[in-house]
Amino acid sequence: MSDKQLMRGSHVIGEAAVRAGCRFYAGYPITPQNELTEYMASAMARTDGGTFIQAESELAAINMVIGASMAGARAMTSSSSPGVSLKQEGMSYLAAQELPAVVVNTMRGGPGLGNIAPSQGDYFQATRGGGHGDYRSIVLAPASGQELADLTRTAFDYADQYRTPVMILGDGMMGQMMEPVEFPEPLDPSRLPDKGWRLDGAKDRPSRVIKSLLLDPAVEEELNWKLVRKYEAIKRTLAGAERFMTEDALVVVVAYGTAARIAKGAIKALREQGVRVGLFRPITLYPYPDQFLRDMSRTVRDFLVFEMSTGQMVEDVRLSLEGRGQVHFYGRPGGIVPTPDEVAKVLHALYQREKLGELSQKKEMGHASAS
Amino acid sequence: MEKRIFERPRYLKEAEFHYCPGCGHSIIHRLVAEVIDELGIGERTIGVPPAGCAVLAYNYLDVDMGEAAHGRAAAVATGIKRVLPDRIVFTYQGDGDIAAIGTAETIHAANRGENVTVVFVNNGVYGMTGGQMAPTTLLGQNSTTTPGGRDVIRDGTPLDLSQMLVTASGSAYIERTAVNTPKNVRRTKKALTKAFKTQMQGLGFAMVEIISQCPTNWKMGPSEACRWIDETMTSVYPLGVIKDRVGDL
Numbered sequence: 001m002s003d004k005q006l007m008r009g010s011h012v013i014g015e016a017a018v019r020a021g022c023r024f025y026a027g028y029p030i031t032p033q034n035e036l037t038e039y040m041a042s043a044m045a046r047t048d049g050g051t052f053i054q055a056e057s058e059l060a061a062i063n064m065v066i067g068a069s070m071a072g073a074r075a076m077t078s079s080s081s082p083g084v085s086l087k088q089e090g091m092s093y094l095a096a097q098e099l100p101a102v103v104v105n106t107m108r109g110g111p112g113l114g115n116i117a118p119s120q121g122d123y124f125q126a127t128r129g130g131g132h133g134d135y136r137s138i139v140l141a142p143a144s145g146q147e148l149a150d151l152t153r154t155a156f157d158y159a160d161q162y163r164t165p166v167m168i169l170g171d172g173m174m175g176q177m178m179e180p181v182e183f184p185e186p187l188d189p190s191r192l193p194d195k196g197w198r199l200d201g202a203k204d205r206p207s208r209v210i211k212s213l214l215l216d217p218a219v220e221e222e223l224n225w226k227l228v229r230k231y232e233a234i235k236r237t238l239a240g241a242e243r244f245m246t247e248d249a250l251v252v253v254v255a256y257g258t259a260a261r262i263a264k265g266a267i268k269a270l271r272e273q274g275v276r277v278g279l280f281r282p283i284t285l286y287p288y289p290d291q292f293l294r295d296m297s298r299t300v301r302d303f304l305v306f307e308m309s310t311g312q313m314v315e316d317v318r319l320s321l322e323g324r325g326q327v328h329f330y331g332r333p334g335g336i337v338p339t340p341d342e343v344a345k346v347l348h349a350l351y352q353r354e355k356l357g358e359l360s361q362k363k364e365m366g367h368a369s370a371s
Numbered sequence: 372m373e374k375r376i377f378e379r380p381r382y383l384k385e386a387e388f389h390y391c392p393g394c395g396h397s398i399i400h401r402l403v404a405e406v407i408d409e410l411g412i413g414e415r416t417i418g419v420p421p422a423g424c425a426v427l428a429y430n431y432l433d434v435d436m437g438e439a440a441h442g443r444a445a446a447v448a449t450g451i452k453r454v455l456p457d458r459i460v461f462t463y464q465g466d467g468d469i470a471a472i473g474t475a476e477t478i479h480a481a482n483r484g485e486n487v488t489v490v491f492v493n494n495g496v497y498g499m500t501g502g503q504m505a506p507t508t509l510l511g512q513n514s515t516t517t518p519g520g521r522d523v524i525r526d527g528t529p530l531d532l533s534q535m536l537v538t539a540s541g542s543a544y545i546e547r548t549a550v551n552t553p554k555n556v557r558r559t560k561k562a563l564t565k566a567f568k569t570q571m572q573g574l575g576f577a578m579v580e581i582i583s584q585c586p587t588n589w590k591m592g593p594s595e596a597c598r599w600i601d602e603t604m605t606s607v608y609p610l611g612v613i614k615d616r617v618g619d620l
Contacts, residue, residue: 022453051453055446063443065475067450070437071417071458075450091541093440199435199451201415201458209429211438 004180009148012181013104013168015075016152018047021103021189024068024075026053026061028082031116032172033106037078049189058083058296062103069099070210072190072198074156079102080172081122082113084130084247092131095227096212098197100159102152103137107171109219109335117335118172118258123312126169127286133223136231137237138166139285141256145179147283151183160192162234169285171308173258173337235288241289242281246270246296250358251280251351254293254317255306256282258337265305265340266347275351285313290320294356296325303327303352304347308337380404382413382433389427394595395583396424398550399492399559400431403463405565407434412571414523416459417451419444422465423465424498432463442473445480448487459570463487467497470506470532477532481576484541488566489578491532494585495604506530509607529607533580537614543575545614549582549605551597558610569620575616582608 005014014036017025019296025040037054044050051068061077068075079087084105094101107122109115126139139160140151148170156168199208214220242260245267246252253263260281280290280296280303281287293303303325305314310333318327330346332338379385382404390396407413413434420428422441428437439447444462462469469477469491480487496514497503502518507529511520521529526582536542537587544566548559562579569577582604591599 022449026450053449053453053483056475060443060446060476060479063439063446064450064453065453066439066443067419067437067447068454069450070447071451071454073454075454089440097438199417199437200455201417202433202435203414207433207435209436209438211436213426213438228437 002339004182006178007145007181008035008176008177008178009170010106010146011037011039012145012148013078013152015183016149017102017156018043019186020153020156021192022074022076022156023047023049023188023189024051024065024073026055026064026077028055028061028079028083030058030108032064032108033078033080033104033175035175036104047154057087058086060085065101066090066093066097066099069094070199071102072200073102074160076102078106080106080108081110084122084125088125088131090131091137092129092133092135093212094165095135095137096223097210098162098163099210102155102159102166102168102368104168104170106175107292109170109333115335116172118308118337119333119335120171120257120259120308121144121312121333122169123285123307123309126167127288127316133204135227138162138164138284139169139236140166141169141283141285142174143257143260145177145181148174149181149183151283158238160195162230164230169257171258193322231287238284239287239289239291240283240319241292242279242283244279244281244294246278246280246300247278248275249300251302251304251346251347251356252278252280252300252326253297253304253306253347254282254313256285256313257307258305259306262338262340262343266344269340269344270351271346274286275348277347277351288316289319293317294324297321301325302328302350304330304350306343307331309333376430376573377525381408384433385584386430390424392584392585393588393596394424394548394580395585396492398556399490399581399583400428402556402560402563403490404432406560406567410564410567410571412459412567415457416461417455419451420461421462421464423468425463425465425492426499430465435620436459442468442471443476444468445473445485445487445489446478448484449480449483449542451603452485452487456486456602461490461567463490464492465498466491466493466495466505466507469605474532478539481536481539481542481578484537484543484575486573486575488570489576490563491578491580491584493580493608494583496585498557498585498588506532507528507608509603518604529542531608533578533613536578541576542578542614543616544577545580546612547580547582547608547610549600549610551582551584551600557612565617565620569617572620582610
């Protein structure tokens, strides 16, 4: 392990990508993630075998990544919300052609042109496919500088292992914050296992085709179910979450990324006042850690979903709990970044309501047993 | 004693073409396969087919092929070539793929001087989808989306992508040919050979625009379609060298 370095989030992703063997990056400038594109420009220039292209659009960039991936390289592109919309066609093709790639979305206020402030409004786009057709991408949600480093490495490994696109879902705040980070030793991409499906010229072997056009519906159906089986394997093995002070919590906040950091601040402050609250932080948004949440509902009845949006992940929380417990929501969309104080107020109010409810329930039961 | 003087090229698979009778794709596929064989590059060639009638080109050309979304072939080819610079990468695209939806990717690949070879099949219409207007449809030419013929006010004039690419500094060799006569077929083969050689020698972006007959959507018989190219299409799209920075190869 190397020493800890103080580094901006966007740069952490870039450095982690290079150390993970990324040798192809194509991107297009868009605020608030230009630091990552610029980092890759100089990193690829000084790395043997590295290629950086400032593409003519985000659409061109994802298609260059598709080509690079077909040729067997670890390839990455990055953008922010409006640019990621342009990449959705490419995501569908990557999934259908079973090609590995890493796509970084540093979310900003939207919809439309929106603004450049941090937001979490692309959750649906990221986790529901985003492009056309029946597919999913693996979605990772870092919440710290160290996680940006670790999950970027993980993203490339998962992409290769499952032959699927992996999205790193961050936001403008993640991109800018500076935290101490420890990177693993760089890996040599030439020592990665050979990709026996890649297109490198049919020498001493039959020619290969990578395509997604399957005109016979029976064959197309087969591919769709094959992808489903892949996603089921992904669901069984990759789901991850952090539990913070949840063991005796009366109310658990469910949040990811920057929202989770804000919630943690609120929870720590409230805990000092003896308020029993905690945080469930999904680290993988696809696969969603639904089983962990269901397990928690055995001891926790109230969940406060907190997102920097009008409410997208809250649907996955409801789906996970399957009617158990009560799901509440608090959100600020459009690039507003609430303070821990604001979240603490909401959380505390909910906690007190539920505690009162608990007390009055006990009273009723007391009367009932007395009479 | 029998002597074999003509056979299926090594790089054409033993598959029956699905193309319409009289379609230029059949000839062009064969020429591409012959050129790849004669240049000895078949084992290190990777092709990118279009969305269009030739979407199934991978069923016919016996080289590695990676499908691109409609219009994106130049970007996909860029990715492949940058990762594997010693391989030969070509795209095979129709007029809609390259000059409508793929215009930006094509111009910028040429501008960056991507060392790839582009086979641009221009039949002045959208074949696969049933005969709609293409960027290269002529004024007055009928199509399913230009009732009464292409109209300059509503539809603009035909677009000349090859001319547009002249000013892109990275384009090294561009020629327009046709496959409607034996002489033109031979000329096309020479142009394709030069376009692949341009890449082999690392000289920049090379493209051959091949005027191709589409009897089905032009609503003509094959012979009439071949004549129509000489009589009408080549006055808007004249055959010949459009840019040549590479000289004799």
